[in-house]
Amino acid sequence: MENKSDVEEHMKAHNIHWKWHDDGAMTNWTVLPAMLKYRGDWVWFTVPHANNNSYMKNNPSWVDKDLPDHLYPQQTYYGDGTVIELEVLQHIRETIWQVAVGFPLQKGDLLVLNNIYCQHARLSFTGKRKLAVVLAMQDQDYPED
Incomplete structure (x- = not known):
């Protein structure tokens, strides 16, 4: 994926939560039953x-x-x-x-x-x-x- 907006669209489409950090890294998580x-x-x-x-x-x-x-x-x-x-x-x-x-x-x-x-x-x-x-x-x- 080329940019943050592409990544965020992917995350939204797959019900994945995320947080961007100041250094550009990202943490992501899912909540599942x-x-x-x-x-x-x-x-x-x-x-x-x-x-x-x-x-x-x-x-x-x-x-x-x-x-x-x-x-x-x-x-x-x-x-x-x-x-x-x-x-x-x-x-x-x-x-x-x-x-x-x-x-x-x-x-x-x-x-x-x-x-x-x-x-x-x-x-x-x-x-x-x-x-x-x-x-x-x-x-x-x-x-x-």
Whole structure:
């Protein structure tokens, strides 16, 4: 994007809030619900544990950085803007690991997931691999009941 007005139009179109700083940098944020009604079921559809700066602070690329929490590439808060306690984030992380299921994929395997019903990720890996990923968007709403 060429200028601030183009950026601001993009932000408005995607319901993203922003703030310009004196040095020309910008901070942006979105406010999203933690729960989503999908095909009549309420589902947890958020990742505050992975988008929180406590996750980034343990990443080797960020471990030695001394930044205010809100200036990390990502940070999460409760809907009212208060900080999510580390104990709550850890509880979410532990719960996710407790219900996690692994798939040892082999060459030629195809794994299809519903992104709303199934949180997904990849574990670390050494060696050579190639993953092909396709994301399909639905263009219809489903009835809530």
